[in-house]
Amino acid sequence: MSDLPGPSLLSLALSVVGVAALLAAWIVLRRAGRVPSRDGPLAHVEDTRGLLSGIVDDAADAILLLDSEARIRLWNRGAEETFGYSAAEAVGQAYDLLLPPGAGLEESLTGEFAAAGTVRDLRTQRRRKDGEILEVSLTRSRVRGGGTGASGSVEILRDVTRQRELERELIRTEKMAAVGKIASKVVHEIRNPLGSINLNVDLLLDGIGDGESPEEREAREILQTIKRETRRLSQITEEYLQFSRMPQPTGKEEDLNAVLLELADFLRPELRRSGIRLVLNLDDRKPKVACDSRLLRQVILNLIRNAMDVVPVQSGQVSIVSVSERDGARIEIDDNGTGIPPEVQARIFEPFFTTKQEGTGLGLAVVRQIVEEHNGTISCQSIPGKGTTFRIWLPRGSGSGSGRAGAR
Numbered sequence: 001m002s003d004l005p006g007p008s009l010l011s012l013a014l015s016v017v018g019v020a021a022l023l024a025a026w027i028v029l030r031r032a033g034r035v036p037s038r039d040g041p042l043a044h045v046e047d048t049r050g051l052l053s054g055i056v057d058d059a060a061d062a063i064l065l066l067d068s069e070a071r072i073r074l075w076n077r078g079a080e081e082t083f084g085y086s087a088a089e090a091v092g093q094a095y096d097l098l099l100p101p102g103a104g105l106e107e108s109l110t111g112e113f114a115a116a117g118t119v120r121d122l123r124t125q126r127r128r129k130d131g132e133i134l135e136v137s138l139t140r141s142r143v144r145g146g147g148t149g150a151s152g153s154v155e156i157l158r159d160v161t162r163q164r165e166l167e168r169e170l171i172r173t174e175k176m177a178a179v180g181k182i183a184s185k186v187v188h189e190i191r192n193p194l195g196s197i198n199l200n201v202d203l204l205l206d207g208i209g210d211g212e213s214p215e216e217r218e219a220r221e222i223l224q225t226i227k228r229e230t231r232r233l234s235q236i237t238e239e240y241l242q243f244s245r246m247p248q249p250t251g252k253e254e255d256l257n258a259v260l261l262e263l264a265d266f267l268r269p270e271l272r273r274s275g276i277r278l279v280l281n282l283d284d285r286k287p288k289v290a291c292d293s294r295l296l297r298q299v300i301l302n303l304i305r306n307a308m309d310v311v312p313v314q315s316g317q318v319s320i321v322s323v324s325e326r327d328g329a330r331i332e333i334d335d336n337g338t339g340i341p342p343e344v345q346a347r348i349f350e351p352f353f354t355t356k357q358e359g360t361g362l363g364l365a366v367v368r369q370i371v372e373e374h375n376g377t378i379s380c381q382s383i384p385g386k387g388t389t390f391r392i393w394l395p396r397g398s399g400s401g402s403g404r405a406g407a408r
Contacts, residue, residue, distance in 0.1 A: 062157040070095040084129030117142035249292035275314035287329035289394040310337030328395040339384035
């Protein structure tokens with residue numbers, strides 16, 4: 001057990017984290033004419049300690065008191081709400097309780113803290129009881145237990161997960177806007193020369209005709225290769241142009257199942273030729289969503305084509321699921337392919353990020369952009385070696401514009 005004297009260290013710890021709050025409370029009481037007299041309750045140490053304890057316990061941030069063995073000795077209400085553990089569950093446990101799986105204590109909480117006795121606003125991660133990983137801002141200060149020399153520390157943790165998500169979203173939006181402008185300019189510079197090359201290749205092919213001499217056959221093969229590559233470049237420029245000029249969705253109410261059935265009928269022959277089984281599991285309640293059916297087909301088609309590239313030959317399976325919800329509908333595209341590694345999964349929606357040899361890295365970026373233009377959300381869950389599921393949520397009401405739906 002720890003050699004830390006509980007009452008004396010608790011008093012010091014509460015003083016460290018509560019002095020500002022106590023002063024604020026005193027000012028409020030004074031303005032209200034309710035400041036106790038010199039011999040009133042605040043004149044007594046126990047009452048002061050009680051007031052500080054109440055301030056700490058009611059703080060919105062998680063406040064922990066750790067002993068010299070890094071065991072939790074104080075766990076306020078803010079910590080209960082942030083991490084999901086009750087005080088009875090947390091007090092007495094090792095601090096490792098909050099560390100993400102496989103993670104050790106940060107270097108600044110060992111070296112820097114040992115030298116300076118304080119660490120301020122460290123951005124790091126901690127784990128909730130339910131396993132969710134939170135982004136937190138951490139401040140830790142050393143406290144000493146009276147004349148014994150025993151020491152512990154007070155730690156304040158603020159959940160900044162949502163703030164970090166907003167920061168990342170802002171950076172992503174700014175990056176996509178900049179990339180869109182660049183892409184638009186590049187496309188306009190490339191399209192005209194490509195058109196000229198294509199036209200001249202066609203003229204040369206017409207000039208060669210159906211000649212069967214070795215020279216003519218070789219020239220025809222070279223020209224056909226040039227034509228094929230210019231066609232591929234033209235497709236890439238069209239993707240860039242689409243990315244930079246995303247059309248606004250109409251927001252018309254559509255029968256989601258009808259859109260999915262029509263697309264399934266279109267894809268089924270191609271999937272059958274590849275030996276891939278298509279499974280439909282559509283909600284009988286016939287969910288309605290506000291969407292541009294043309295853009296929604298493009299989203300689903302892109303996700304299914306990606307799945308076709310990774311499912312096993314002759315035993316591959318792709319599933320399309322629709323689920324009606326209170327305020328919208330959910331679409332799931334599931335496959336039994338190779339899955340996506342975690343480090344790749346974190347970047348799949350980034351513009352120009354691709355793992356394909358001939359990919360542009362714009363497919364999923366456009367998918368996400370279309371979904372968000374519908375005020376919807378898209379997420380990906382993947383297990384390497386087992387498969388991947390993309391989940392799209394779309395609202396019932398008018399979905400046009402650039403607003404964002406809440407995370408689901």
